[in-house]
Amino acid sequence: MPTFEQAAFIGRALDSLDAQTWTDWEVIVIDDGSQDDTAIALAPWLARWEASGRLRYLRFDHNRGLGCAINAGLDAARGELIAYLPSDDLYFRAHLGQLVACLDAAPGAVLACSGVRHHYNRSAPAAAPGECLQPVQCLHRRVALRWRERGDVESDDLDRLFWTALGECGAFVGTGKVSCEWVDHPAQRHKRMREPAGGINPFRQHYRVREPLRFHTTTGNA
DSSP: OOESSSSHHHHHHHHHHOOSSSSOEEEEEESSSOOOHHHHHHHHHHHTTTTTEEEEEEEOOOOOOOOHHHHHHHHHHHSEEEOOOOOTTTTTHHHHHHHHHHTTTTTTTTEEEEEETTTEEEESSSOOOSOOOGGGEEEEESSSSSOOOOOTTTSOHHIIIIIIHHHHTSSSEEEEEEEEOOOOTTOOHHHHOOTTSHHHHHHHHHHHHOOOOOOOEEEEEE
16 A cells, blocks of 8 residues: 555545455555655554554655555565555455456466446446556566666556566456446646646655656656
């Protein structure tokens, strides 16, 4: 669970994880330098799950970017299957169980994806139209591969950051069932990158990016 200043969302995301019919999971929250009330929002969950090792909380002292946050989680993960729950998104109850069953049924596949609800009331059986697969939709086998980080490129193109390289490790299969929500809200990372006034400046300001930035979006380059 990568998170950056989403205290208002994180409890709801963890509620959706707690409600899963598939119960053999751990969650690693990677706080990418938040300066809001994320730690306060997370405190009840830490009190409930930290002692058992079911939840671990990693916090960066400043924002290092999505790839770095996810990679820290991948390095810390103990399971052989990796799922993603960005802190502003939601699982439906059968989500993890359906993904695990789908991947189990395809031994040669490396990733299973679900359908997704998006933009409030729309849905798609795989990726939303015009978008990459979103992390919340995906479960994949543990691999040595890691996400591209900010020092290489900062992008809203998740194919460029990880999925294309992962596809070289095996096939992608889908459940065809809508079992999660990519939650639409104004502060989404991809929206800040696609800001019509220039993208890079609102993005840098919001994430307080200090280092040089190689910036790429699906609508242009800078």
